[in-house]
Amino acid sequence: SSSQEPLPIHRLHQSLINRIAAGEIIHRPVSALKELLENCLDARATSIKITAKDGGMKLLQIQDNGCGIRRNDLPILAERFTTSKISSFSDLSRITTYGFRGEALASISHIAHLSVVTKTRSDAHAWKACYLDGVLVPSKQGQTPDPKPCAGVDGTIITIEDMFYNTPIRLSALRSPSEEYAKILDVVTKYAVHNPTISFLCKKAGSPSPEISTSPVSDVHQAIRSLYGHAIAKELLHVDVTSEQFNDGIDDPEKWSAEVYCTNANYQAKKMVFLLFINHRLVESSPLKRAIESVYSGFLPKGTFPFVYSSIEMDPRSVDVNVHPTKREVLFLNEEAIIERISDAIQQNVVGKSQSRVFEYQT
């Protein structure tokens, strides 16, 4: 037959469709970690403990002390589009949780072995459930798939094992376990800065000493000190920025505010450290990063960079944050104006501090 001849179209098996879809949401251990972390925060946890083996590829476990999951919800927990966070379309416009799509646990169950131990405050004991391809499976051969009572404390432990065991191409695209672990540490560190009243712990399985361990009674400044070090913390400026017109009491979608912690001209690093949260979500904005970089290029020696943590809050209607879980780059309304005001505020503060320093030295 000639090469012009079309091949017949046929339906893919559902299991293949699910695996492909899951691979688009969960790229690597850190994408699963971010989803699980956000679930812990949605569950109002005050303590989050992460354990990883082989950079999370062999094992990724997160324990939280949040609200737990009701036993009766366990059968559909890992089904696609099951969530406790929204129930109607209008809920979407006032969403206050990270999750709402009900896809994370389902996706994970298609590319790894997923198990859950959970206990609500009113449960007398915990429940354990195991999942594969969206449904409950027995944890041991010969058992029934339904959740089993077990010992456990209030909250939830999610365990993911052998990530991408069934998608070898994805597995081979991953870098070394140490690089995957570095990405996990980076995300946990950033969330720990943004949530200084939550205690975070992150360690390798079997290791007695965690790489990250924060105490819950701290503020952003203390969190930056303990996570990024004294050299940064001692040169940190705190800058508050708000939108120009503040129509108090009026529901103004153009209203926004930003809290920035950035280093002064005394701090000079080889690489820029840039943490950006918009409405509490970890995102990226290349235009904002570039604008801040160019402010600092006026103060810092060539090839040196600042540390900048920025938390922006705006009307949820003005921002398209992370609507798709893999989309980290964010788009928001009035982007240019907001970027300009934040850059100006940083500029003025860094100038101000440098001048007061010169003044101090002169007197």
Ligand code: ADP
């Ligand atoms: P989503 O977060 O979008 O709702 P997920 O697949 O991440 O979807 O989670 C599905 C549901 O499982 C959540 O809506 C929540 O009810 C429950 N859940 C997941 N993780 C936790 C947790 N750590 N603590 C309590 N409930 C959880």
Ligand code: MG
């Ligand atoms: Mg979620």
